[in-house]
Amino acid sequence: MTPLPFWSLMGEHRELGLVVSVAIGFGFGFVLERAGFGRAQKLIGQFLLSEMTVLKVMFGAVATAMVGLVVLDGVGLVDLRAVADSASSPTWIWPLAIGGFVVGLGFVTSSYCPGTSVVAMASGKLDGAATVAGVVLGTVVGGELLAIPAVARFNDSGDLGHLYLYDLLGVPAAVVALAVALVAVAAFVGAEKIEAIFGGAARPESPARPRRAVFATLAGLGAAGVALLALPHGTPAAYAPPPRLDPEVLARRLVDAPWKVRILDLRALEACGVARVPGAECTPAATLKDLDLGYASSARDLVLVGGGELADLPAEARAYRGRVFVLAGGFDAWKEWALERPDPPEPPPPGAPAAEIASYRFRNAVNAALTGVNVAPPPLPAAGGALPVKKRKAGGGGCSG
Amino acid sequence: MNRDPTRFWNPYLAGVALGLVLLTALVVTGKGLGASGASFRLGVTAVQAVAPGHVAAAPGLKGVAASGSPLDDWLVFQMFGVLLGGFVAAYTSGRLSLEVLKGPNFSTAGRIAMALAGGLLMGIGAKFARGCASGQALTGGALMSAGAWAFMMTFFGGGYTLAYFVKRAWR
Numbered sequence: 321m322t323p324l325p326f327w328s329l330m331g332e333h334r335e336l337g338l339v340v341s342v343a344i345g346f347g348f349g350f351v352l353e354r355a356g357f358g359r360a361q362k363l364i365g366q367f368l369l370s371e372m373t374v375l376k377v378m379f380g381a382v383a384t385a386m387v388g389l390v391v392l393d394g395v396g397l398v399d400l401r402a403v404a405d406s407a408s409s410p411t412w413i414w415p416l417a418i419g420g421f422v423v424g425l426g427f428v429t430s431s432y433c434p435g436t437s438v439v440a441m442a443s444g445k446l447d448g449a450a451t452v453a454g455v456v457l458g459t460v461v462g463g464e465l466l467a468i469p470a471v472a473r474f475n476d477s478g479d480l481g482h483l484y485l486y487d488l489l490g491v492p493a494a495v496v497a498l499a500v501a502l503v504a505v506a507a508f509v510g511a512e513k514i515e516a517i518f519g520g521a522a523r524p525e526s527p528a529r530p531r532r533a534v535f536a537t538l539a540g541l542g543a544a545g546v547a548l549l550a551l552p553h554g555t556p557a558a559y560a561p562p563p564r565l566d567p568e569v570l571a572r573r574l575v576d577a578p579w580k581v582r583i584l585d586l587r588a589l590e591a592c593g594v595a596r597v598p599g600a601e602c603t604p605a606a607t608l609k610d611l612d613l614g615y616a617s618s619a620r621d622l623v624l625v626g627g628g629e630l631a632d633l634p635a636e637a638r639a640y641r642g643r644v645f646v647l648a649g650g651f652d653a654w655k656e657w658a659l660e661r662p663d664p665p666e667p668p669p670p671g672a673p674a675a676e677i678a679s680y681r682f683r684n685a686v687n688a689a690l691t692g693v694n695v696a697p698p699p700l701p702a703a704g705g706a707l708p709v710k711k712r713k714a715g716g717g718g719c720s721g
Numbered sequence: 722m723n724r725d726p727t728r729f730w731n732p733y734l735a736g737v738a739l740g741l742v743l744l745t746a747l748v749v750t751g752k753g754l755g756a757s758g759a760s761f762r763l764g765v766t767a768v769q770a771v772a773p774g775h776v777a778a779a780p781g782l783k784g785v786a787a788s789g790s791p792l793d794d795w796l797v798f799q800m801f802g803v804l805l806g807g808f809v810a811a812y813t814s815g816r817l818s819l820e821v822l823k824g825p826n827f828s829t830a831g832r833i834a835m836a837l838a839g840g841l842l843m844g845i846g847a848k849f850a851r852g853c854a855s856g857q858a859l860t861g862g863a864l865m866s867a868g869a870w871a872f873m874m875t876f877f878g879g880g881y882t883l884a885y886f887v888k889r890a891w892r
Contacts, residue, residue: 345802353810355735367884380736385863404864409851411868419850420872424879430839433854435756443811451840458844459761466781534733
């Protein structure tokens with residue numbers, strides 16, 4: 321089975337995706353309200369220990385979605401890592417941990433979280449509306465604070481890339497999901513005990529039958545996820561060919577954000593020692609295993625450079641948790657593009673598209689920087705045709721980035 | 722349907738239902754659930770209306786305004802759905818009423834001030850944490866993101882740190 325093409329709803333079928341987003345939001349809001357999360361008393365009870373509804377609903381939801389994903393991944397309907405890379409933010413450990421603490425402080429102060437405050441507002445609660453206003457103001461204040469260099473540095477600190485518990489622990493995702501499901505059930509049993517002690521008369525009733533059914537379903541699905549590991553999948557033939565970067569694209573990345581790429585040159589040490597892509601590490605294929613790529617930070621994109629076209633990824637590189645690219649055409653292509661060019665180079669004709677002229681200029685600049693040979697400037701762009709200015713992609717900001 | 726404002730879903734079944742909504746979102750759209758992102762986009766839109774030049778100059782704000790309106794995003798549409806879903810659920814359960822929820826011995830003004838201050842704190846925290854209880858704890862947690870689990874731990878840590886001091890607001 322091929323994984324569901326979820327990306328199409330965010331790409332070519334964007335309008336449909338937005339309608340689906342409204343429908344999902346409807347379900348989200350409806351369930352939150354019916355769970356009682358539109359009422360501050362229900363939410364604050366978690367922290368006053370009088371009722372543990374927040375823990376039960378949240379942990380239950382996390383465990384349900386997690387074992388569901390793992391089972392769907394096990395039967396091949398979903399690519400768990402692809403979904404996770406798409407829907408979760410990378411781990412910036414310091415801002416996430418400290419931001420979490422601040423959100424916790426805000427939660428007990430307002431007795432809502434940003435999502436439940438919207439539900440409270442929708443059900444007419446004015447304190448909920450005040451919280452919504454506070455959150456809107458707070459996110460903008462947080463955004464404004466990023467103008468301070470020290471704050472911006474903190475905001476980008478501890479970048480571990482997309483880091484998942486299963487990578488951290490070195491076990492299959494299904495094992496983590498089963499463990500989480502079991503911990504959730506244990507936490508629920510503990511929560512019932514805490515409610516019995518602190519809840520008093522206000523303690524919500526907790527009928528045994530649905531409770532047992534949910535516990536058994538979570539544990540059973542978790543176990544099913546682990547059992548599905550026995551299915552044969554992930555054979556080397558099933559790997560998609562690695563995405564390729566053209567020399568020009570790689571050069572652009574090296575100029576724009578060199579800290580975002582890690583280049584490994586797989587050629588023999590002698591060849592790599594003579595000439596290599598700037599910043600590349602000389603790591604002949606036999607020494608790759610010493611790099612422990614499976615445990616290295618995945619914050620940077622890995623770019624592999626072979627002598628010529630690299631048809632298949634080495635197993636060590638496949639273990640890398642971040643994104644892996646190969647240089648299209650290998651070092652030969654780089655040499656041809658960046659180091660050896662016809663002299664004099666043929667400039668694009670007058671009136672050529674602006675992008676072509678920009679590309680020519682860029683190649684000249686790289687060429688001059690790497691070889692010290694300067695060439696004639698390109699023709700001026702056609703009338704009115706200003707050079708394209710690369711737009712920065714909108715980044716980050718808010719829930720699930 | 723009988724409207725009984727004091728009746729809620731069984732929390733375990735509600736948890737499973739919420740998990741299924743989240744699972745559907747992830748599998749169908751490749752995105753999770755989120756709340757603070759839409760709030761941020763709403764806020765940036767407001768700033769844009771008041772001081773159009775400022776957003777483009779603020780490094781922390783211009784990102785969401787770079788490609789068209791900040792409101793043109795799935796997070797905002799989802800938030801609209803949350804409003805609708807919350808409204809329908811509140812109406813059909815008899816919990817739709819204009820009021821301020823507070824402890825019996827606490828002033829309305831005090832409660833509103835606390836709600837506003839708490840929201841402000843959450844907004845700032847969520848900006849740095851790249852998400853709030855829905856985006857990080859729920860979505861990231863279900864996807865086993867290490868950062869999301871760190872967020873969850875410190876989130877509850879922060880909550881229990883302050884819980885003692887807010888007690889009297891609910892007495």
